[in-house]
Amino acid sequence: KQEVTQIPAALSVPEGENLVLNCSFTDSAIYNLQWFRQDPGKGLTSLLLIQSSQREQTSGRLNASLDKSSGRSTLYIAASQPGDSATYLCAGPFSGGYNKLIFGAGTRLAVHP
């Protein structure tokens, strides 16, 4: 059974810090790895999608990497801002999964001024 684990479960940092959120998965047969943001009471907003043939993707202050062999992905947030406060979830579809996503439990991020 595929499992996705996210560390840390929660993080509180002052504004301006650079952050690394970790995601690990047990099955290396992953088609892509997607990072989402979830605000309280809201659905999920897709941030970055890394295809299995890629090693990283960048969007603004966000950079995500994927290492299939070690079963790890990281989301790097540069110069964090209070508006970045949210829960960050990683997920991937695995072989035979019809693109159904297996999610980690998320990292709850709080960035204080």
Next chain:
Amino acid sequence: GAGVSQSPRYKVAKRGQDVALRCDPISGHVSLFWYQQALGQGPEFLTYFQNEAQLDKSGLPSDRFFAERPEGSVSTLKIQRTQQEDSAVYLCASSLERTGYNQPQHFGDGTRLSIL
């Protein structure tokens, strides 16, 4: 166009009642997914449609859960004889292409279901 729309946003029902949750995917999206999210957890897969065909329902917790997408657009998730453990947020997502491995899934805001 508009994003994925779900209704109602909130639903309170008494134990034993039937409920129906609606999802309007992004126009033209072939794939549609339902997920269940318990408090403090990541979403868990329930079922998947490709157009009107339900290709995977392995995540449905019991035979009280039923989903349909009769015309390949709007989908309804129905829960019969609700129980307290059904309380959760139900999320719908759609993606553009059939295989979708390189297509992101776009999520609605969910329906928060509370069973009393």
